[in-house]
Amino acid sequence: MIGLIDYGMGNIQSVINGFKAVKAELEVVSSPADLSEVDAVVLPGVGAFGDGMKNLRKLGFDHALREHVLEGGKPMLGICLGMQLLASNSTEHGKHEGLGWIPGEVQRLKNPGDGSIRIPHIGWNDVEVKKDQGLYKGMPHTPTFYFVHSYVFKPEDQDVVSGYCCHGDEFVASVEYKNIMATQYHPEKSQKDGLKILTNWFRMIEKC
Numbered sequence: 001m002i003g004l005i006d007y008g009m010g011n012i013q014s015v016i017n018g019f020k021a022v023k024a025e026l027e028v029v030s031s032p033a034d035l036s037e038v039d040a041v042v043l044p045g046v047g048a049f050g051d052g053m054k055n056l057r058k059l060g061f062d063h064a065l066r067e068h069v070l071e072g073g074k075p076m077l078g079i080c081l082g083m084q085l086l087a088s089n090s091t092e093h094g095k096h097e098g099l100g101w102i103p104g105e106v107q108r109l110k111n112p113g114d115g116s117i118r119i120p121h122i123g124w125n126d127v128e129v130k131k132d133q134g135l136y137k138g139m140p141h142t143p144t145f146y147f148v149h150s151y152v153f154k155p156e157d158q159d160v161v162s163g164y165c166c167h168g169d170e171f172v173a174s175v176e177y178k179n180i181m182a183t184q185y186h187p188e189k190s191q192k193d194g195l196k197i198l199t200n201w202f203r204m205i206e207k208c
Helices: 013-021 033-038 051-058 061-071 192-208
Strands: 002-005 026-029 040-043 077-078 104-108 121-126 145-151 151-155 161-167 169-177 178-183
Touching: 002 013, 002 033, 013 026, 013 192, 026 033, 033 061, 051 061, 104 192, 121 161, 145 161, 145 169, 151 169
Parallel strands: 002 026, 002 040, 040 077, 077 178
Antiparallel strands: 104 151, 121 145, 161 169, 169 178
16 A cells, blocks of 8 residues: 655645556555555655645654655655655755755755756656666657756665756756655556556565
8 A cells, every 4th residue: 555645745646546556556645644554655845845744744644754755665656746755855945954865955956047947847857867677668769758846855865766857957857766756747647657656666565
């Protein structure tokens, strides 16, 4: 059973629909205590970093996720804001401390100032795959995904990066670190390539 964390950040229905499309059993988790009943975790999110961390702490998910995922080893997939919250901190609307599971900082996308690059970054973009045996296993072509964001995660250790994208400047599109995987794009909104990401992750947790 996969637990989808509902902490009040964004519409989770599209994530539910995406996992239904790949025939994965998903249960919405609104209480930290319920994490003990699931085998894997999805941390979605749309919105500001500070609000996301505030909600996680208020509901007690920050400690529960650390216990079950970081220390307990349960597989986790972070999506969009769910990936950024893994960072040490963010500069979005001030300085905010993150979960700190993967050292690094969330920073605003660079704007060259000539109007050539629009921020927020909204739309479809290719991803350059760096690791092809995890989320991207079995993708013979350059995959394309749907992005909606203004900030990007810059991890200190580039070895955790599994995919890059370019929107004016190169940025991290996905990370894979032990039992933790995450994407800046929305796989649940990315049609065929996105459903392949969800399928690959689901198959990996089934093996676990």
